[in-house]
Amino acid sequence: xxxxxxxxxxxxxxxxxxxxxxxxxxxxxxxxxxxxxxxxxxxxxxxxxxxxxxxxxxxxxxxxxxxxxxxxxxxxxxxxxxxxxxxxxxxxxxxxxxxxxxxxxxxxxxxxxxxxxxxxxxxxxxxxxxxxxxxxxxxxxxxxxxxxxxxxxxxxxxxxxxxxxxxxxxxxxxxxxxxxxxxxxxxxxxxxxxxxxxxxxxxxxxxxxxxxxxxxxxxxxxxxxxxxxxxxxxxxxxxxxxxxxxxxxxxxxxxxxxxxxxxxxxxxxxxxxxxxxxxxxxxxxxxxxxxxxxxxxxxxxxxxxxxxxxxxxxxx
Amino acid sequence: xxxxxxxxxxxxxxxxxxxxxxxxxxxxxxxxxxxxxxxxxxxxxxxxxxxxxxxxxxxxxxxxxxxxxxxxxxxxxxxxxxxxxxxxxxxxxxxxxxxxxxxxxxxxxxxxxxxxxxxxxxxxxxxxxxxxxxxxxxxxxxxxxxxxxxxxxxxxxxxxxxxxxxxxxxxxxxxxxxxxxxxxxxxxxxxxxxxxxxxxxxxxxxxxxxxxxxxxxxxxxxxxxxxxxxxxxxxxxxxxxxxxxxxxxxxxxxxxxxxxxxxxxxxxxxxxxxxxxxxxxxxxxxxxxxxxxxxxxxxxxxxxxxxxxxxxxxxxxxxxxxxxxxxxxxxxxxxxxxxxxxxxxxxxxxxxxxxxxxxxxxxxxxxxxxxxxxxxxxxxxxxxxxxxxxxxxxxxxxxxxxxxxxxxxxxxxxxxxxxxxxxxxxxxxxxxxxxxxxxxxxxxxxxxxxxxxxxxxxxxxxxxxxxxxxxxxxxxxxxxxxxxxxxxxxxxxxxxxxxxxxxxxxxxxxx
Numbered sequence: 001x002x003x004x005x006x007x008x009x010x011x012x013x014x015x016x017x018x019x020x021x022x023x024x025x026x027x028x029x030x031x032x033x034x035x036x037x038x039x040x041x042x043x044x045x046x047x048x049x050x051x052x053x054x055x056x057x058x059x060x061x062x063x064x065x066x067x068x069x070x071x072x073x074x075x076x077x078x079x080x081x082x083x084x085x086x087x088x089x090x091x092x093x094x095x096x097x098x099x100x101x102x103x104x105x106x107x108x109x110x111x112x113x114x115x116x117x118x119x120x121x122x123x124x125x126x127x128x129x130x131x132x133x134x135x136x137x138x139x140x141x142x143x144x145x146x147x148x149x150x151x152x153x154x155x156x157x158x159x160x161x162x163x164x165x166x167x168x169x170x171x172x173x174x175x176x177x178x179x180x181x182x183x184x185x186x187x188x189x190x191x192x193x194x195x196x197x198x199x200x201x202x203x204x205x206x207x208x209x210x211x212x213x214x215x216x217x218x219x220x221x222x223x224x225x226x227x228x229x230x231x232x233x234x235x236x237x238x239x240x241x242x243x244x245x246x247x248x249x250x251x252x253x254x255x256x257x258x259x260x261x262x263x264x265x266x267x268x269x270x271x272x273x274x275x276x277x278x279x280x281x282x283x284x285x286x287x288x289x290x291x292x293x294x295x296x297x298x299x300x301x302x303x304x305x306x307x308x309x310x311x312x313x314x315x316x
Numbered sequence: 317x318x319x320x321x322x323x324x325x326x327x328x329x330x331x332x333x334x335x336x337x338x339x340x341x342x343x344x345x346x347x348x349x350x351x352x353x354x355x356x357x358x359x360x361x362x363x364x365x366x367x368x369x370x371x372x373x374x375x376x377x378x379x380x381x382x383x384x385x386x387x388x389x390x391x392x393x394x395x396x397x398x399x400x401x402x403x404x405x406x407x408x409x410x411x412x413x414x415x416x417x418x419x420x421x422x423x424x425x426x427x428x429x430x431x432x433x434x435x436x437x438x439x440x441x442x443x444x445x446x447x448x449x450x451x452x453x454x455x456x457x458x459x460x461x462x463x464x465x466x467x468x469x470x471x472x473x474x475x476x477x478x479x480x481x482x483x484x485x486x487x488x489x490x491x492x493x494x495x496x497x498x499x500x501x502x503x504x505x506x507x508x509x510x511x512x513x514x515x516x517x518x519x520x521x522x523x524x525x526x527x528x529x530x531x532x533x534x535x536x537x538x539x540x541x542x543x544x545x546x547x548x549x550x551x552x553x554x555x556x557x558x559x560x561x562x563x564x565x566x567x568x569x570x571x572x573x574x575x576x577x578x579x580x581x582x583x584x585x586x587x588x589x590x591x592x593x594x595x596x597x598x599x600x601x602x603x604x605x606x607x608x609x610x611x612x613x614x615x616x617x618x619x620x621x622x623x624x625x626x627x628x629x630x631x632x633x634x635x636x637x638x639x640x641x642x643x644x645x646x647x648x649x650x651x652x653x654x655x656x657x658x659x660x661x662x663x664x665x666x667x668x669x670x671x672x673x674x675x676x677x678x679x680x681x682x683x684x685x686x687x688x689x690x691x692x693x694x695x696x697x698x699x700x701x702x703x704x705x706x707x708x709x710x711x712x713x714x715x716x717x718x719x720x721x722x723x724x725x726x727x728x729x730x731x732x733x734x735x736x737x738x739x740x741x742x743x744x745x746x747x748x749x750x751x752x753x754x755x756x757x758x759x760x761x762x763x764x765x766x767x768x769x770x771x772x773x774x775x776x777x778x779x780x781x782x783x784x785x786x787x788x789x790x791x792x793x794x795x796x797x798x799x800x801x802x803x804x805x806x807x808x809x810x811x812x813x814x815x816x817x818x819x820x821x822x823x824x825x826x827x
Contacts, residue, residue, distance in 0.1 A: 001815075001818065004818050004822070004825055005812075005813055005818065007825040008813055008817075008818070008821065008824070008825060011824050011825065013813070013817070013821045013824050015812075015813045015814060015817040015820075015821065016654075016814065016817070017651060017810055017811050017812060017813070017814060018811035018812070021809060021810075021811045022811055087757065090756075090757065122700060122702075125702045125703065126702070126703050127700070127702065127703065186758075188758060188759075188762065189758065189759060207823065210820075210822070210823055211823070212823070273821075276821065276824060277821065277823050277824060280823070280824065281824075282824060
């Protein structure tokens, strides 16, 4: 047991006690949490600062505004309705197209405007928010996924998680849904996590559950060496989220749109720690290095360059 | 917040807590454990029998002040019975009588005995006349043979008694002893034989019966067995002998109830007689008497003692003060071991209610209520209810489940099942709600892991909070909670690995 602990220390595994005490509690002021916990606030903030996000078509904050829904979605080919305080993908309704007041959902079913209204009402009542407090509905652009992950994900939304510490991207992975995770990109629900080399944007080894995997279990395609397009832009986008929220330690979730490139989906003030398993590397050495040297880095470009130089995956 | 600040705070709290504690324990002599021998004991005897109809007379020996214990107070509870107590051959005997009784009867006796430490010498008494016991010729011969053997191996009466006891307790007693004892002799039989043998040898001896004021096990002493021992007259004094080890005198915690070989209760006019004796300490008076023993007038510190509160309020604090101890355990289990639980303090509160229900029943009832509540909650999920009405609905269902369980277990005759009513239902409701949310969002495995984690934590919290010493310490020395607080603060800054992390990140140790 103690030898295992020593080994962890050598690798620099960041575990939950230290993450909370030394990073989130120290670098993330509580007052800033609503900026990331409320997706509407995050989005408004991001749009105001020129950070690429799925475009916000409109928001519905109270029941009385539901009558405006048809105005918001008029002429939109596809759109997504999601709760501002949702978690785990609950309450997200994806519409692919509309005709004559009928809407085609992602699963192919056709629903009416009444049913859409009903979904929004339930969402506003807090049905999908964790604490059950009244919620708000976002209506936004439906992302057209870049086909790069098509061969290594099963339905759902593959997203790229980048841990950004004091403006420096320190570790990254792509989360690939599987049949087991039912299209969700959560590692503990059975999604695959593949570490990404910060320097090159190529996927490294991948883990499924706690075990390494070579191929995607549903598609059979190899998971390593996949090049993520627009990697530099992606890193910049993530790095800029630090100034956006003021949170020192955060997880930035990014999706790749076919036409619009990387878009920030959401931010997380308490990003999970499994990213270390996907990267086969501990976070602590990287965090300590950034802690010691971040003051010398003045611009986003410098921070990204620093990250690509310092945190390249060893030739493992 | 720097670490130095924290360490200073922790040191101050610890010193303050331990300082007051040590002062109270060693200067004011407050008892450190519930079994400090300055206690007052409650001894109780309850007699139950079925009266046949007609006059009933029940007499029972009752204890009196002895050299080691003083009788402080006593209560006789006996609806409708007339009661007299008389002295009889150096014993006290209470007699209940009634002209006409039928059906189940119960009589109850309770006394408070306080330990006294006299240095006065044993009272001197004249050597009583020895009356030969009634024995068969064979037994008499065996006794005489035995006496001849032990006399040869002893110098005086005490050594002779010790030798006799040794022979009677041998795993394979010799022929003479075997004949006297008969097959598988009880303790009482052994004492009786020893008395008879000594009487044959012309040494005054008698049987004494009583109970042991057991301190370690009092919690379980629903039934305290009767003890029997031996008194032998030697050099104008009655000496007591332990009938198993042969030691004299018998231990201090043996309370004499009566002398002689009569049985404890005599009863006429009834049947199915049952006598249950039990012992429990009165801790409070132990502390109070410690205050009295304090050389000075009541010090200021003790005026702030919880014992100055009304008894009912004391009972509340007895429980409340345990919660920080349970919480400390929870903090340890969560932040150092890494057990996952639902709700931060739910397991502690559930553990607290286990004190009323008992561990096994508590765990069983908890699991049943949560499992059934969960299935109802899953059904409600399909109705897509709004949050507050849904919670209210689950709460209603939980209460109905508790009522149902009480009724069913009552009908089945399982009385412990009734204690389900003692569970905090709001806590149960929140547990069910959170468990179902985790179940939906993170899958059944996660939900079950946290569920089992909660139950295990509750059980451990119960085991810690149920330790009498712990309860005693935090109640008599509430300043120890400052130390608990200090440890909690320290764990609050523990940034090392949890035990569970070692498993979670084990893949990282391989590369």
